[in-house]
Structure formats: structure tokens, C-alpha cells
Amino acid sequence: MKAAIYPGGGQAIVIEDLADPVPGPDDLLIRVDRCGICGTDLAMTQGGAWDFGAGVQFGHEYAGTVVEVGANVAGWKAGDPLAVLPSVACGQCESCRAHGNNVLCREAPGTASVGFAELARVPASLATRLPATLSMADGALIEPLAISLYGARMAAIRPGERVLVLGGGTVALYAMYWARRLGAGRVVAMSRSPRRRDLSLAMGADAFVAFGAAEAGDVVEALGGAPQVVLECVGAEGMLGRAIAHAAPFGRIVSLGFCTSPDPVIPAVASYKCLSLHFAVGYSMREFLYIADLLDRDRIAGAGHPDPKAIVTAQVDLAQLPAMFATLRGPNAETKVHVRCNAG
Numbered sequence: 001m002k003a004a005i006y007p008g009g010g011q012a013i014v015i016e017d018l019a020d021p022v023p024g025p026d027d028l029l030i031r032v033d034r035c036g037i038c039g040t041d042l043a044m045t046q047g048g049a050w051d052f053g054a055g056v057q058f059g060h061e062y063a064g065t066v067v068e069v070g071a072n073v074a075g076w077k078a079g080d081p082l083a084v085l086p087s088v089a090c091g092q093c094e095s096c097r098a099h100g101n102n103v104l105c106r107e108a109p110g111t112a113s114v115g116f117a118e119l120a121r122v123p124a125s126l127a128t129r130l131p132a133t134l135s136m137a138d139g140a141l142i143e144p145l146a147i148s149l150y151g152a153r154m155a156a157i158r159p160g161e162r163v164l165v166l167g168g169g170t171v172a173l174y175a176m177y178w179a180r181r182l183g184a185g186r187v188v189a190m191s192r193s194p195r196r197r198d199l200s201l202a203m204g205a206d207a208f209v210a211f212g213a214a215e216a217g218d219v220v221e222a223l224g225g226a227p228q229v230v231l232e233c234v235g236a237e238g239m240l241g242r243a244i245a246h247a248a249p250f251g252r253i254v255s256l257g258f259c260t261s262p263d264p265v266i267p268a269v270a271s272y273k274c275l276s277l278h279f280a281v282g283y284s285m286r287e288f289l290y291i292a293d294l295l296d297r298d299r300i301a302g303a304g305h306p307d308p309k310a311i312v313t314a315q316v317d318l319a320q321l322p323a324m325f326a327t328l329r330g331p332n333a334e335t336k337v338h339v340r341c342n343a344g
Contacts, residue, residue: 003117004321008054010047013322018057021121028076028124029068030084032341033136034315035115036061036144039169039235040258042328050260059339060086062115063130063139073124081130083139084122085146085288086113101150102126103282116321118342128288133299140338141308146287148174148233151256151280152182155229160185164219164227164246165205168196170336171256172233173203173311179231180204181305188222190215199335203306219246227251235259240277241266249273256280311336317343 005016023029038061044052052058066080087102088110095104112122130139148171157163163184165175168191179187189200190209197208207222209215220226226248232239235257243253244265253275270277298305314337316324321339328334
């Protein structure tokens with residue numbers, strides 16, 4: 001099979017021929033249909049401190065169809081469509097038992113982040129069946145949708161609350177989507193990029209505010225008051241301080257931006273508002289199953305909710321992935337790019 005490999009040290013991604021994976025007794029072998037390019041894919045293939053390492057196969061936003069079923073696996077057959085929760089977990093540690101968050105498992109026996117490939121071997125326990133109403137594009141978006149849902153649930157948004165979302169990328173756009181669906185009264189998107197305005201409104205924001213000198217007043221005017229919940233989805237230095245500055249007294253901040261560099265804040269500013277600050281990463285199978293079911297019900301009912309696929313701005317073949325990575329590292333107009341792993 002063909003698969004994308006990161007050689008390490010910030011070198012360009014290459015497409016290599018690898019032996020086809022063989023499923024173990026508890027595995028599924030799947031034909032990968034498509035895999036989304038995530039910001040972490042870009043960040044962790046540039047040779048920095050947070051790096052995948054050399055010779056790594058990667059890709060974690062993917063969906064496909066079953067090709068072969070392991071001897072111990074029941075309930076699956078060849079041709080079944082599925083999405084993959086890409087983090088393998090031991091099932092025994094405290095994170096697994098108490099929270100079900102595979103990403104935080106410290107005893108994980110391997111990885112399922114192998115989506116930029118024609119074939120993938122994954123534990124059957126990580127597979128989410130796709131209802132007939134959902135496409136492979138829908139399936140490949142369940143993972144990023146799950147990230148934002150996990151964070152939005154952590155914020156415990158109450159009906160009618162004012163929500164500010166910092167950022168205009170995938171996680172931010174889906175944070176707007178979930179804030180709206182979880183009952184927020186008004187949702188405001190704030191980003192440095194005006195080109196994300198239309199997508200922000202399409203995903204559920206009531207208004208868009210640009211970063212700048214007037215942003216504090218603009219946010220209050222758009223929300224009808226200071227935000228009771230701030231979802232920080234940028235992950236750049238200064239964003240935590242910005243979230244603290246905007247939050248209303250007794251407000252709640254959830255950081256989904258995954259900043260990998262120091263981001264200083266002034267605790268006294270947060271203290272004088274009695275703010276709660278939470279950091280989130282990952283998800284559980286609960287989110288994956290919920291999203292697949294919710295999207296299925298939306299399609300059946302013809303509900304007027306935003307279509308998560310609206311953020312997909314480009315599709316490329318696996319052979320074009322290295323060139324697309326180069327494009328995404330510079331100025332570009334893309335939001336979510338999907339890689340067709342078996343285009344032929």
C-alpha cells in the first residue's frame with residue numbers, strides 16, 4: 001500500500017510503498033477513504049520540540065470501509081463504513097477507567113493515527129459505525145467535531161449563556177457549532193482573519209468580531225454583555241490573557257488551542273473575576289457515538305442545523321499530500337483539507 005511518512009527533522013512528507021497491514025484477532029483492516037489534515041499534523045512535522053519523530057506514519061481524522069475482520073471481532077463485516085477514534089488505550093489506567101479519554105492513556109499499546117494511507121489496521125474497539133445517511137466526508141469530520149464537543153461539554157454551557165469563541169480554524173468553528181447546539185443564547189466568533197467570518201456565521205455564530213483595539217466593546221455589544229463562557233481555540237501566546245480579559249465575573253474559560261509555548265497570564269486579573277480556567281485535549285468514544293447518531297438524526301429529520309462539511313474547502317489525492325502540506329505552511333485560503341486516500 002501507499003502511505004504518507006514523515007522522515008523527521010522537519011523534512012518534507014513523502015509517499016512510500018509499505019507492506020499491507022495484517023489484522024490481528026481483535027482488529028479491523030480498513031480501506032481508508034479520506035483523512036483530514038489537522039493543524040497538529042503541520043505543527044508536529046516541522047522539526048520542533050513537539051514533533052512526531054523520524055519515520056512516522058500519521059493521520060488521525062479518517063473514515064473508511066472494512067476490508068477484513070479479525071477472528072475475535074463480532075458485529076462487523078467487509079464493506080461496513082466506519083470512522084476511527086485514532087488513539088489506542090490500555091483500558092486499565094486511571095484515565096481510561098475514570099474518564100475514557102484515550103488520548104491521555106500513558107500505557108497505550110501502539111497507535112491508530114495511521115490515516116494517510118490506503119489501508120489501516122485498527123482495533124475494533126476504536127471503530128464507530130457510520131449510519132447510511134452519512135458520507136465518508138462526514139465520517140472524517142467526527143474526530144475534529146469530537147475535540148470541540150469535549151471542550152464545549154467541559155465548559156458546561158447553560159441555556160441562554162453568552163459565549164465567545166477565540167479563533168477561526170476547525171476547532172473554533174466546531175466550538176461555535178456545539179455552543180449553539182448546547183443551548184448558548186448568543187455566540188460571538190473573534191478572529192484575526194476576516195475571511196473566516198462567513199464560515200463562523202454558517203457554523204452558528206451570531207456575530208463576528210475582529211481582533212483589535214475596539215474588540216472589548218465590540219464583543220460586549222454583540223453578546224449583550226461580557227461572555228460567561230470563553231472557548232480559546234487559537235493556541236498562540238497571548239490568547240489565555242485575552243480570554244481572561246474578555247470573560248465576565250465568575251466566567252468559565254476552556255482552552256482548546258493546545259499552545260506548545262509559554263503563555264504568561266496575570267493571575268490577579270483572573271482572581272478578581274473569580275474565573276475558572278480549564279484545559280482540554282482529546283475525547284472519549286462517547287463523543288464519537290453521539291456525533292454519528294446526532295448527524296444521522298439530523299439527516300433523517302432534515303433539521304435546519306449547520307452542515308459540518310461546510311468547512312471542507314479542498315480535496316486532494318494522497319499523492320498530492322506533500323505539496324498540500326507545503327501550501328498550508330504559507331499564506332492560503334483553506335480551512336479543512338481532505339485527502340482522498342484511494343482516489344483511484
